[in-house]
Amino acid sequence: MADIQKQFEKFHDNIRLANENRILKEKRDVLKNNLGDALKKNDDAPTVDKYLLQGSYAIHTGINPPNSDYDIDIGVVFDCTKEAFGALKLKNIVKEALDHSSRDPKLKNPCITIQYTKDGEDEYHVDMPVYVKRDDGKGYDLAWGKNSSSEDWLHSDPEGLVDEINGKYSDEDERAQFRRVVKYLKAWKGMKFTAFTIPSIGLTLSTWEMFAPDIDFYDNSKNDLAALKKTVARILSAFRWVAGVEGKSLYRLQICLPVSPRNDVFEKLTDQQMTELKDKMESLLDTLKYAENEERSEKACKELKKHLPDFPVPSTLETAKASVLSLNNTGSSS
């Protein structure tokens, strides 16, 4: 078996989004200040109770986006309950406060989105969900919708989700390996799915439920290849047959949010799209199995590179030990 943990670590360094990414933190702070100042000028606006760090930043599974359009999730919680405002009314108050010559906030069902561009290219975007408090103190009510027909309040618990995900692994090494495996699968999805998107939270929660760590009990050495392989195998075994269409079987994987509203995070994907996810994951698993068997590291890494973007491939020379200069006699065979 090829030992390619070093290559996995290098790959991880390439894809990971550094948590201390200062620029993104600055953008968040600027946005918070702007929003706070603008809301103060509006007498109708409720006061901000706090901001929530959510999304992959909060669970340390952020990766550099393939198209370099960074995604910042920042939730805003208002110090009121849903009785005080209509969901759409409140979202519009926030949208107007964010409106600015250089910004063009847009209403989406779960949030307000602001796309920032640089030299005509998308540079990053901010998704801002708007929450109000609940009398029972269990999470928040999320302002949902972008028009009067979709408008609603949805019970949501973003902090509970972060706590659930971050709290599952008490062992520091296992938690770090879990986060790496999530990042590998997100990088894989970025490379393999272009026609439609697999929600990142789906891969994150699938891994969270099915994660199989691989850390040596005695010397604590990590085997990310084995952890990824076992996790993918477990996820695949959780797919269920749902229908047969024109001789082709269709499958789904159902993974529910562990907190309210506890919906299936893959619910927006069609049966065909879920089956495509399964097919591509099976092909990934085949390659992971091959890489585990292959003795020659450079061959294993070359195959992995077909599934994991820019996976590092060692040179043939660095995979071998030095040898003596030979002496070769001539000889006859028959």
Next chain:
Amino acid sequence: MSPQIVKSVGQAIRYTKTDKSRIIFDEAVIDTLMCYRQNSSLKVEAGGLLLGRHLKGGSHIAVDLVSEPMRGDRRTRTSFFRGRGHERFAHECWHNSKGVFAYLGNWHTHPCMYPLPSETDFDDWRNVLKNDIYEGKNLYFVIVGTKGLACWEGCSQHGKFVKLEEYIFP
């Protein structure tokens, strides 16, 4: 024992060594060896050296390339004389790879389906095991039959040759 059936092009072949690790013949090596199969009465015997890597982190061996018949060899339908040129080739590989590509053994062809070493073959194998210079204490010997190849491991410590079993991934 039956010979290994020729694989579809583009497949490495592995054998389990006596220490339970493996010797891997790269697909390009297999393709080259297959070209020299004596599968027509016009083809004469061929041979050369096995060259490649002692892989890190264990004792697997990768055969990455072979030397092929060249000037200074003598070839008939049933005999092959390996000349001096093969050592020069091995030394070039060693230098170009900064001392990594090692001499691992030798190969030759037989015009029959079930390759078995002749007395002449054993003499050569014993001679190189004893008098050549190489890394470690083993050399590997391949005979290419008309249907496929077979591989023997030679040990310099007791001068014995063991036919190796093909290894298939579980």
